[in-house]
Amino acid sequence: MRNIAIYISTTKPEAGANMIHLTNRQARQFLLLKHGLVGEYKFSGKQGVLDFVRQVGCLQYDPIDVCGKNAELVLQSRIKGFTKGMLAQLLYEDRRLVDYPDKNLAIILAEDWPYFERYRQAARQHAERYPEMEALSAEVRAHIQTHGALSSDDLKLEGDFSWRSAIHWSGGNNSARSVLEQMYSTGELIIHHKKGTRKYYDAANKYIQPHLLNAPEPLQDELEHYKWRVLRRIGSVGLLWNRASDAWLNIWGLKSAQRNEVFRQLVDEARIAAVTVEQMKDKLYCLAEDLPLIEAVLQNNQDPSPRCELIAPLDNLLWDRKLISELFGFEYTWEIYTPAVKRKFGYYVLPLLYGESIIGRAEITVERKSGTLVVKNIWYETGVKPTTQLRTALNGCIQRFALFNGCETISAETAI
Structure with missing residues (x-):
């Protein structure tokens, strides 16, 4: 096992903070473990939905439904036994969740x-x-x-x-x-x-319960509010950098000067920790509460079994696609608004995760009248070999995806 040093930095603005050094693989392992996308399912059932939304702060909502809406797609990849009805119940029957703008259109905890x-x-x-x-x-x-x-x-x-x-x-x-x-x-x-x-x-x-509906603003100071929202976004992705990013969308007034001050204070207060990753120029930051999971990854105590999952186009993990490109070597553009003649792949294409890598992407549609899940195409990344083990995992993933979409039949227009 490689020895990874953790030392106390004295260079501002990281004074007093634990500077953590990760390999690229360790950074990916941490992110996927935090999101519950490798090994045994970390979240299960309706309670698992609530637990996951509490961890990430919000799910980005998009109404387009080709093979499930974005928020449903996020949850199906992480929640054992998830059904679309679970989310609808939590929103419109239990009222534990509520539609409300956060990162653009979103779903948040009512609390x-x-x-x-x-x-x-x-x-x-x-x-x-x-x-x-x-x-x-x-x-x-x-x-x-x-x-x-x-x-x-x-x-x-x-x-x-x-x-x-x-x-x-x-x-x-x-x-x-x-x-x-x-x-x-x-x-x-x-x-x-x-x-x-x-x-x-x-x-x-x-x-909305009266004690929530009529509650005053908990954080009257604007900077404290910014800190709350930045912490929320870092926790949503797992690792983020202090630079322009789609991960900060819809935080009113958070310009670079305000963001720099927020990061400085959060580091000084030991609420976030700085992380360097091999061959990456920019520092990343994680929540202080995630340090035990990083320590477990550093100690090589985590060797989860691989899973194959289809990832939502607006998934929390993908909020900063430049970061995903650097960590996973995966370039992703949601081509739904790209003219058809200019698309490299397809209208509604989902990244395909296997183990610790994003190995490709898949275009899948649902024919609702016939109850058929149609696998239109799968594009593997360069260098990915569709081994028997991978194909077996992918088949299991597609079968679960058909069940999630209420489909009894799977039609493949390409080899799975």
Whole structure:
């Protein structure tokens, strides 16, 4: 076993922090172990969903459903026995999870609701610029009181009203949609349920517990809020660097100067630790609470059995694709918005993980009428040999994926 030194750095801004040195393989092992993507499943059932969302902070939501929606795809790769119904139950029956912007459109724990109060307050202030909104909001309240949850198609409002949300969405000349999104951004409404891509809204006070709904902002100081959100994002990916990254998306006002100060303070407070990885120029950072897992990897106490998993296109692990390129040697572009003639692979292609490596990518669709999972293509990375062991693992992965999608038949247009 290679001896890996851990020493105390005296170079700012790492003063007082444990500087950890990892090989590339050890960094990958740590990430995959943290995410529960190697060895025995770390998470199981509905409780496993909650535990995983608590670990990563949020799941990025995307409504496109080719072979499962993004959040469902994230969970199927990690949660033993996961079904799409589990996520729907936690969102719309148990109300333990809630649709709310975090890293763009997202799903968060209901218990984290108070930490986003500053954004709801900003939305309320934003709404003051549109006095005509209040009359429309009153109509929405009256409709909900009489009829219950509604979508923009259920509400016909007079006139055109052009508006842009203070949080994320933008409304066009659709008054009903605009007012629903505004009331959602202020926290007065939540998403009650979805039918396909259509959102149905209801009053938040029916579903969010009063001690959460009416809680004041827990972190009044802006810098403390930034620290909370940066910690959350580092924990979501596992390792992150202090540089521009898609992993920081939708943290309002977090410019490089603020981010540098956040990292400096988090290091000084020993809430994060600096990590160097062989042949990587930039330092990475992990949560202090993850140091025992890093120590286990350093001591070579982890030798998990390989699994084969299909990874979601907006998976937490992939939030910084430059980082994934450096650590895994895997270049990934989600080509869903790329014109067909310019795509290298396909419309909705999922990275394929086997053991400690991302070995390729797969294009898989679901024919719902026939209940058939169609494996359209599999592209292996250069140098990957589809051994008997790999093919066996891949077959098991595809069979689990068919079960996850409710398919009884698998049709392969390429060799598996």
